[in-house]
Amino acid sequence: MISKLIFSALLMFSVSGLHAAVRVITSSQDLESIAKIIGGDKAVVESLATGDLDLHLVEPRPSMVFKVRQADMVIRIGMDLDMWMDSIIAAARNKNVTYGSPGYVDVSAGIPKLQVPEGKVDASMGDIHIFGNPHYWLDPVNGISMAETIMKGFIRVSPENEAVFRKNYTAFVKDLGDKIDEWDKKMEPFAGRTLVTYHNSWIYFSQRFHLDIVGNVEPKPGLPPTPSHLAKLIETVKAKQAKVILVDTFFPLQGPRKVAEKTGASILVVPSSVGGKPNVKNYFDLFDAIINELVSAFNK
Amino acid sequence: MFSRIFSVFVTTLIFSTYIYAQTGAPSDSSGGTPPQGMRGTPVNLPDISVVGVLKGYVSDDKSDTERNKFVVDEIETAFQGYIYPEMRADVFLALHRHDNEYEAEICEAKVGFLNLAPGVAGEVGKIHVNFGKMNKVHSHTRPMIDQPTVLTNFFGDHGLVGQGGTLSYLLPVPFYLQMEGGAWRADPHHHHTEYETVEVPDGNGGTVEVLTEAAHEDTEFSFGDEFYTARAKTSFAPVRKSEIEIGSSFAHGKGAHYEEHKDIATVYGADLTLKLWPDSYRRWTFQNEWLRLKREVPVGTLTRDGFYSFLSYRFNKYVDLGGRWDYAENAFPTKVIERAISGILSYHLTETSALRVQYKRRRVEGQTINEGWTELVFGIGPHSHELE
Numbered sequence: 001m002i003s004k005l006i007f008s009a010l011l012m013f014s015v016s017g018l019h020a021a022v023r024v025i026t027s028s029q030d031l032e033s034i035a036k037i038i039g040g041d042k043a044v045v046e047s048l049a050t051g052d053l054d055l056h057l058v059e060p061r062p063s064m065v066f067k068v069r070q071a072d073m074v075i076r077i078g079m080d081l082d083m084w085m086d087s088i089i090a091a092a093r094n095k096n097v098t099y100g101s102p103g104y105v106d107v108s109a110g111i112p113k114l115q116v117p118e119g120k121v122d123a124s125m126g127d128i129h130i131f132g133n134p135h136y137w138l139d140p141v142n143g144i145s146m147a148e149t150i151m152k153g154f155i156r157v158s159p160e161n162e163a164v165f166r167k168n169y170t171a172f173v174k175d176l177g178d179k180i181d182e183w184d185k186k187m188e189p190f191a192g193r194t195l196v197t198y199h200n201s202w203i204y205f206s207q208r209f210h211l212d213i214v215g216n217v218e219p220k221p222g223l224p225p226t227p228s229h230l231a232k233l234i235e236t237v238k239a240k241q242a243k244v245i246l247v248d249t250f251f252p253l254q255g256p257r258k259v260a261e262k263t264g265a266s267i268l269v270v271p272s273s274v275g276g277k278p279n280v281k282n283y284f285d286l287f288d289a290i291i292n293e294l295v296s297a298f299n300k
Numbered sequence: 301m302f303s304r305i306f307s308v309f310v311t312t313l314i315f316s317t318y319i320y321a322q323t324g325a326p327s328d329s330s331g332g333t334p335p336q337g338m339r340g341t342p343v344n345l346p347d348i349s350v351v352g353v354l355k356g357y358v359s360d361d362k363s364d365t366e367r368n369k370f371v372v373d374e375i376e377t378a379f380q381g382y383i384y385p386e387m388r389a390d391v392f393l394a395l396h397r398h399d400n401e402y403e404a405e406i407c408e409a410k411v412g413f414l415n416l417a418p419g420v421a422g423e424v425g426k427i428h429v430n431f432g433k434m435n436k437v438h439s440h441t442r443p444m445i446d447q448p449t450v451l452t453n454f455f456g457d458h459g460l461v462g463q464g465g466t467l468s469y470l471l472p473v474p475f476y477l478q479m480e481g482g483a484w485r486a487d488p489h490h491h492h493t494e495y496e497t498v499e500v501p502d503g504n505g506g507t508v509e510v511l512t513e514a515a516h517e518d519t520e521f522s523f524g525d526e527f528y529t530a531r532a533k534t535s536f537a538p539v540r541k542s543e544i545e546i547g548s549s550f551a552h553g554k555g556a557h558y559e560e561h562k563d564i565a566t567v568y569g570a571d572l573t574l575k576l577w578p579d580s581y582r583r584w585t586f587q588n589e590w591l592r593l594k595r596e597v598p599v600g601t602l603t604r605d606g607f608y609s610f611l612s613y614r615f616n617k618y619v620d621l622g623g624r625w626d627y628a629e630n631a632f633p634t635k636v637i638e639r640a641i642s643g644i645l646s647y648h649l650t651e652t653s654a655l656r657v658q659y660k661r662r663r664v665e666g667q668t669i670n671e672g673w674t675e676l677v678f679g680i681g682p683h684s685h686e687l688e
Binding site: 050052053054057059061062063065066069076078079080086089090091092093095098099100106107108109122123127131222223224250252 | 332333334335385386414415418419420421470475476478533535536537540541543545575577579580581583616617618650651652653680
């Protein structure tokens with residue numbers, strides 16, 4: 001019995017050593033989607049979190065540690081959004097993917113960051129991220145920078161496949177560029193429209209498509225809405241004529257409903273990540289879903 | 301013996317880390333956000349944080365001197381940072397309230413070697429020993445206010461804490477399986493001695509009062525002097541958004557009152573935890589832990605058992621409601637069984653601050669005691685998550 005177990009372990013070691021594809025673990029399905037395109041058939045990619053989860057609050061689990069333990073590359077959002085990845089990476093003891101290793105990829109590295117706080121930051125400001133607002137993937141133009149950072153990671157880990165990764169990256173950038181043109185055209189008529197969001201997660205999106213976010217349902221990032229804050233928000237919505245309340249799929253709807261009842265604004269429950277709704281299977285689907293919903297709401 | 305083992309252990313850890321760090325491949329992948337403990341402030345400060353616990357306690361046990369008070373129960377400061385590649389230090393200094401007085405204590409002070417060899421990590425210092433599910437968790441990060449009774453009875457008020465080192469190995473098998481072993485030393489306890497005055501003949505037909513040590517046996521127990529621990533834990537996700545963790549633990553060594561009791565103790569533990577996440581915020585937790593203490597004393601072997609079962613439901617991002625059932629036999633001397641049920645309601649203000657209330661009804665030797673707690677836990681500064 002013992003000899004069989006030892007033999008199985010040795011066999012697994014040898015098989016894993018011969019593994020050709022780059023094994024990639026991402027913290028979100030947005031990163032998984034882009035990494036799958038760049039890696040092509042040279043990579044096996046899996047996300048730890050699903051798109052229907054609040055990425056701030058994913059609970060680290062031993063089964064996640066096991067996946068990172070076996071990875072050649074880890075791709076994360078950074079900017080303190082997926083802080084739970086720190087404990088998973090530390091527990092996995094995989095030198096390929098620790099901070100500074102070739103297989104450690106923090107996609108926020110090349111992103112022009114918004115809302116980077118200045119001066120003292122503390123909990124009186126809510127759940128403020130000291131490195132800036134981390135929801136950068138919701139600007140599709142940032143998808144190009146994300147793809148470039150991921151491509152560089154692939155090349156570091158698997159330099160023999162550099163040509164493949166560069167080719168896949170070029171194709172992705174072209175496809176994304178075409179889609180951005182399409183999305184820009186769809187959103188162009190609605191430039192300057194006002195809206196409310198549940199959490200401060202849509203600043204990159206609104207800047208790209210020239211929308212004006214006039215308030216959040218949360219009084220401060222991460223804090224639940226209070227009656228007094230909702231009362232003020234209702235006044236703001238009326239004054240600024242906001243017609244849409246944008247809510248990520250996982251947030252509760254009680255607060256938005258109160259605002260909608262008093263103002264007549266429409267609640268739009270939209271995915272903020274790939275996997276946030278069943279039909280949102282990749283990074284392109286994500287913006288198709290959000291923009292189609294918004295266009296319908298603005299046209300009402 | 302222990303000192304020699306410990307010295308060799310620490311030297312090996314440091315040397316291994318040095319060798320391993322030298323062979324690490326340089327890369328240009330360090331852009332982005334540094335992980336916790338590597339923020340690199342301009343003055344190279346470590347991550348510094350403070351956790352405070354304000355606690356109120358009521359009880360209908362009139363002999364309880366701590367009842368009907370609301371006090372600052374604990375203030376803990378943490379200093380955390382890297383001291384070398386893949387080598388970090390975590391120091392937790394605490395002021396605790398004991399018997400109406402505050403005591404300063406090194407809660408934990410440890411150096412962690414994150415990657416000694418493929419799959420191998422180590423820690424040295426004063427450490428909450430990784431025994432079972434709850435022992436390693438600091439009191440303010442527990443999902444309940446009091447410690448399960450079995451842990452108090454077998455390991456003391458602060459759980460099993462030792463000074464020494466531990467090595468853990470994540471086995472190269474196609475599922476999560478970690479083995480861990482540790483060698484520790486804990487300070488022996490001062491034996492609680494009671495004195496009584498007795499009158500003895502003075503030889504002149506009269507008597508004289510003499511102070512003598514009363515017959516007394518301490519009921520508290522924990523490990524003291526040298527002890528050794530081991531733990532194996534496996535975990536898997538049977539379906540997406542679920543996790544089952546199964547662990548077994550072992551501790552062996554001298555009792556904290558060895559000089560008086562000449563006791564050698566072994567504690568066996570088994571734990572099973574099931575977690576389910578129906579959606580982003582809702583979560584079911586069902587956690588169970590059983591411990592058996594075998595204590596060899598000159599007159600024979602005592603065997604004692606203890607168990608707790610904890611069921612909790614997280615309704616949303618902010619509110620948890622849970623219940624715990626305790627069964628615990630005391631460690632020494634004659635067997636006393638305590639059974640208790642608790643209800644726990646938590647409201648999470650932020651990731652580092654929470655309000656909590658707990659009601660507990662316990663039954664010991666035919667007596668029923670009702671207890672209640674309120675607790676405010678607050679955190680200031682960076683906070684690092686550890687795997688529970």
